[in-house]
Amino acid sequence: MHVPDGFIDAPVSAVAGVIAVSGVAVSLRGARRELDDLTAPLAGLTAAFVFAAQMLNFPVAGGTSGHLLGGALAAILVGPFTGVLVVSVVLAVQALVFADGGLTALGVNITIMAIVTAAAGYGVFRLLVRVLPRSRPSVTAAAFVAALVSVPASALAFVAFYVVGGTTEVPLSTVLPAMLGVHVLIGLGEALITALTVSSVLAVRPDLVYGARGTAEPLELVVNPARKPEEAAS
């Protein structure tokens, strides 16, 4: 999904740059409330994981591939504002070090792949977590759907930029269905990877999953444990 230079014209790229800078600025403020001594290193790890996963293009249909975007995953794991920053760091390193994603297009890329995916993904996730029963499988299922939705949402955001500032004149009636179609398929891969990753972290440290806070079954305080002495000692 990395947009190269030359797809979107200079004025709209500049507008996207303003959107991206504003989104990152808001996220820098919001992330302070999400990050503490425990979650800060986890957020750094999440960024490294998203970078690694983005290298792993998986085949979808007809000689086409897709890769994780990671905005929904990062938002669920470490919080929506931090999630925006996680993907933004990845995109900045990719553009500056790996020549992947244009430089004037960096604003477009941060907007569609960091801000839109984290916002859409986390929005869908919270909505589902609220209506589903409070359990770990619900969190995983919500993560699956959130990630699935986040990819076409990102594609839609690209189409919006293209319609306003595309350097070529391909009609909306052509671009929109093509972009949405392939990115629903890629969204399935995104959903699988996201659900697998979230459920893995949930299995070992559910307390560290930002989006799962308050969804765990309430802990029971056992006042008079009917345990054998040797078990209690272990």
Added chain:
Amino acid sequence: MSLKKLLALGVLVAAVLAGIVSHYASSHPDGLERVAEDKGINAKEEDHPLGGSPLADYGVKGVADERASVGLSGLIGVGVVLVAGSGLFWLLRGRSEGGAARDGSGGRTEAHP
């Protein structure tokens, strides 16, 4: 699992994915590239201004072996992102709000105002 163990395991997974599994990734164009190619969105695509940089396009300049080149660039990328991300998030972190309560060791005591 302690936080340290989880972090170590996570870094290992990221390193294996970027350093080894990346070799087996699909080399087909991604969704946007495919649509751009098929529909002509890319007619005015420009070369990347940093296209000649040593790690451009996920390869290490001077490393002839394709597998080693991709894997090494992936490992470097994981390292750079890990350092940049961890540094940023460490600077941004609030003052351990609820941190002690969720610490697996449960042993930290920090004065709350």
